[in-house]
Amino acid sequence: MAEDDLPTEHIIASLAEDRESTCWGCGLRLLLPSGASTFKCGWCGAITLQTAQKQKDKSLKWRWLRDRGFVCVLLLFILxxxxxxxxAVYPIVFSVSLFCGIFHSTVTIVLAVATLSLFSLAAFRSPGTPPNVIWGSYPLVEKGDLENYTFCNYCSKPKSRRTHHCRSCGMCVLDMDHHCPFIGNCVGAGNHKHFIMFLISAIVSTIYISIMAVYSLWHIWPPLSVHELGRLNGSGSKFGWSLSKDIIHAVLRSTTLLSIRGFILIYLFISSFSLQIGLIVLLCQQLWYIYEGKTYLSHVSSQGDDGEKDCQNLLRFFGCPSVSFSRHLPIFRSSKKRHEK
Incomplete structure (x- = not known):
């Protein structure tokens, strides 16, 4: 019989014919509508992407070398x-007073040890591996064990909604926030707190460096040649402009008399001041995401604002015990808790 002679309902039935597929989570065989690219298993809850294929990242080695290069540069800068x-600072500080020198030495040692230790923890500690779950066999996988799990085609293992695969690290990371090339590691559930503490320590250190650089420059800066100030006359904006121009010229002339120690102090001030601005912006952004109960990736990928904006998120993140006044802190929305290991 020709196809044109077939009833219309027969043609529709043949196009909508179900096909058989297998759930990667529990191994059960399912009947799916033809053309379905994604399905969720009714038994284990795993989500299967029909179009997904085994992936192999060939640029993993170059990313690893790039990250190690960034880490070496940052360590050299810190050192x-x-x-x-x-x-540059110690001879000047000790020349002022012994107490000032001892105080500066103590603060420097504490900040240096804290910054290097927190950097090492953030850079070399595991960012957090997802928990191992049983999958692939129906008798072992119980109902709902893999709810909303997907399959990572890079790691060839289950991946929860809280887990993301990092192509730079070549692994799945639990509660991944972002991949930071300057620490050569991902920021996730395992080292997120150390990363935040490193930012805080680095900001405090750069602020202290800026203050001590200015303090030391104040003591070693050559005297300004201001003999032309007496010949200035006029009033108003013209006098102010002439005065400012003469002071600037005096400062530039005195700069030529600075020693190498003075130029290093100027560089330390400029570099530490510019660096602390970027670190403060990054820290504020990170703390805001924690306050919202999110990570950077969840903030980027979420379509709506479904986070829990609560100051208690900050307390839980830093491991602070619950206190009675925390219930008076602002709570705007309720949602699933995040940042819990």
Whole structure:
């Protein structure tokens, strides 16, 4: 019989014919409508993407080398700031008073040890591996065990909604926030708190470096040649402009008399001041996401604002115990808790 002679309902039935597929989570065989690219298993709850294929990242080695290069550069910069500060500041501070020198030495040691230790924890500690779950066999996988799990085609293992695969690290990371090339590691559930503490320590250190650089420059700066100030006359904006121009010229002339120690102090001030601005912006952004109960990736991927904006998120993140006044802190919405390991 020709196809044109078939009833219309027979043609529709043949196009809508179900096909058989297998759930990766529990191994059960399912009948799916033809053309369905994604389905959720009614038994284990796993989500299967029919179009997904086994992936292999060929650029993983180059990303690893890039990250190690960034880490080396950052470590060298930290060591240069510490050593340069010691060489440039210590003689000046100890010449002022013994107490000032001892106080500065104590603060420098504490900040240097804290910053390097927190950097090492953030850079070399595991960012957080997802928990191992049983999958692939129906007798072992119980109902709902893999609810909303997907399959990572890079790691070839289950991946929950809280887990993301990092192509730079070549692994799945639990509660992944972002991949930071400057620490050569992902920021996730395992090292997120250390990363935040490193930012805080680095900001405090750069602020202290800026203050000590200005303090030391104040003591070693050559005297300004201001003999032309007496010949200035006029009033109003013209006098102010002439005065400012003469002071600037005097400062530039005195700069030529600075020693190498003075130029290093100027560099330390400029670099630490510019660096602390970027770190403060990054820290405020991170703390805001934690306050919202989100990570950077969840903020980018979410279509709506479904986070829990609660100051208690910050307390839980830093491991602070619950206090009675926390219930008076602002709570705007309720949602699923995040940042819990």
């Amino acid at each position: 240069f700031v510490i050593c340069g500060g010691v060489w």
